[in-house]
Amino acid sequence: xxxxxxxxxxxxxxxxxxxxxxxxxxxxxxxxxxxxxxxxxxxxxxxxxxxxxxxxxxxxxxxxxxxxxxxxxxxxxxxxxxx
Amino acid sequence: xxxxxxxxxxxxxxxxxxxxxxxxxxxxxxxxxxxxxxxxxxxxxxxxxxxxxxxxxxxxxxxxxxxxxxxxxxxxxxxxxxx
Numbered sequence: 001x002x003x004x005x006x007x008x009x010x011x012x013x014x015x016x017x018x019x020x021x022x023x024x025x026x027x028x029x030x031x032x033x034x035x036x037x038x039x040x041x042x043x044x045x046x047x048x049x050x051x052x053x054x055x056x057x058x059x060x061x062x063x064x065x066x067x068x069x070x071x072x073x074x075x076x077x078x079x080x081x082x083x
Numbered sequence: 084x085x086x087x088x089x090x091x092x093x094x095x096x097x098x099x100x101x102x103x104x105x106x107x108x109x110x111x112x113x114x115x116x117x118x119x120x121x122x123x124x125x126x127x128x129x130x131x132x133x134x135x136x137x138x139x140x141x142x143x144x145x146x147x148x149x150x151x152x153x154x155x156x157x158x159x160x161x162x163x164x165x166x
Contacts (some may be wrong), residue, residue: 007115029142058164067153070153
């Protein structure tokens with residue numbers, strides 16, 4: 001699995017980086033965090049595209065590969081907004 | 084390494100969960116993301132405390148262990164806000 005987490009203040013840029021993640025088949029796990037299976041080549045490609053989109057704007061993007069064993073050991077809490 | 088990433092709308096709760104991460108010696112890598120060395124016991128403890136703090140409020144908290152090899156292979160872009 002690959003985890004992509006970012007912190008970008010510009011709404012439009014943030015939305016475009018979300019689109020790039022979705023284009024690569026990642027699943028949205030949080031508002032600014034995605035996860036999914038990516039080859040190293042695709043991971044590097046995604047990062048290149050995201051960096052290009054960010055340009056000179058301030059922001060932080062992390063892409064972290066996570067092996068199957070570590071992925072199984074993740075701890076998750078999810079509570080939806082009440083309707 | 085352990086990565087903690089969260090998405091919490093309540094400002095006060097979000098700040099308190101950041102405090103818990105700092106208490107456990109994690110480093111802030113993004114506004115709502117922390118990383119650092121944690122034993123499994125401490126990781127579970129941190130998660131318990133964070134869940135307790137979140138209570139019944141909506142929010143998502145992910146804690147993902149990342150082995151040394153994967154950590155070395157992370158890709159990071161960081162651009163600071165211009166002064």
